[in-house]
Amino acid sequence: MSGNILVLTAIDDELDKARAPDGVEVIYTGVGKVNAASAATLALLVLRPRLVVNYGTAGKIHKMHNGLVEVAHVIQRDMMAMPLAPRGRTPFSPEIDRLSSGHDGVICGTGDSFVTAADPWLVENNVDIVDMELYAIAHVCQRHSMPWRAFKFITDEADDNAADHWQDNVKDGEELFWDAMKPLLAQTAQ
Known part of the structure; x- marks a missing residue:
């Protein structure tokens, strides 16, 4: 696997690993930041990918986002250690609180909760979408000097209908994702 692309996704309902093209390894991390960090660390150490x-999947905070979006920046929406640090910042940590992929796109807020209600903090901090794994994956990549990218399929509006809409739409982004991967595969083949 060394030198190829590693795709990390939470569950098999989101992405069928059997569809992965040559040069791509798909690993299911499980749901949430702890599972994602653990799986990402092990996968990086064992597989040594290039990317x-x-x-x-993600819920949208800003109504203008639909379909598949690329993530430019990710923050922790559920790091709430006030008064030791403002929301979103890890206290006593020299780590950066906003991780950047180096590519254009949206701002994602990661947290260990499924968002089903409005949260003014998300709007105030220009968060476009919410998920449950990306910050942990990006953090592991940063610690290991590994480039990362993220693509999220918008399944719901992060409101009181989010769970039902997520269930209805969880599988709908797979084709869009594999299409988005084609240019990345071409780049890594060079």
């Missing part, structure tokens, strides 16, 4: 890509 890590996170694919998953």
Whole structure:
């Protein structure tokens, strides 16, 4: 696997690993930041990829986003250690609180909760979408000097209908994701 693309996704309902083209390894991390960090660390150490890509589903905060979006920046929406640090910042940590992929796209807020209600903090901090794994994956990549990218398929509006809409739409982004991967595969083949 060394030198190829590693795709990390939470569950098999989001992405069928049997569809992965040559040069791509798909690993299911499980749901949430702890599972994602653990799986990402092990996968990086064992597989030594050239690039890590996170694919998953997301709820949208800003109504203008639909379909498949690429993530430029990710923050922790559920790091709430006030008064030791403002929301979103890990206290006593020299780590950066906003991780950047180096590519254009949206701002994702990661947290260990499924968002089903409005949260003014998300709007105030220009968060476009919410997920449950990306910050952990990006953090692991940063610690290991590994480039990362992330693509999220918008399944719901992060409101009181989010769970039903997620269930209805969880599989709908797979084709769009594999299409988005074609240019990345061409780049890594060079």
